[in-house]
Amino acid sequence: MKLILDSEERNIAGSKVKVARLRNNMTQQEVSAKLETIAVYVDRASISKIEQKKRIITDIELTALSKILNVSVNWLLGIDK
Template identity: 65%
Template sequence: MKLIIDNNVRNIIGPQLKTARLKNKFTQQQLSAKLETMAVYIDRASISKLEQQKRIVTDYELLALCEILKVSPDWMLGTVKE
């Protein structure tokens, strides 16, 4: 896989994150609250930045998001369809 560095795109999960969040009928604030119960602290504004691909996502944040949204990391990364 070729790595493309673009200063405007900080993650590749943004569109998938938004799709999964809306499918689960969560607001960004509700998702933030659910993450907090897992000791992962991402506020509503940061979730918005993730969805817009303006913020980097860490590995533990990715795994927590996947668990809450009931999707696989591979799907979130766009490597498989679910």
Template identity: 50%
Template sequence: MKRIKDDTVFSKLNLCGRNIRAARIAAHLTQKQLSEKLETMAIYVCRGSVSRIESGERIVTDIELHAIAEILNVSIESLFPTKD
């Protein structure tokens, strides 16, 4: 399986990291627990990658975003930043 490149150009496209972190904390899950739940859905994101997604250092794919929203029991839209 191809590794998703951690690249400063692409990581700037990560708009959801901060809200993923907030939703994960609200769901009382650790990064490791989220990683393990993703694995049960055949989405392989290690704990370190979860950390990099949340900090905006790694992009999150549409498939990963869908699975994360499902696990955290939130809408995909709620993971995107809102306009102020």
């Protein structure tokens, strides 16, 4: 099945991931390393693509990012303020 999107954006959480990362004073490499400690493997370049909304985020990655960035999944998705 082919994914069809109306825009070039591949996720809706990328900008929030960046905001949360910066609030936690973390580099993209630090986010990648911290994800690895919970068995979620996303390299630094992929973190960059996520933040630029150029890469899809899986549900497992989204949940892990919310955990290490100390925010809710709903916040990352823009549901909660």
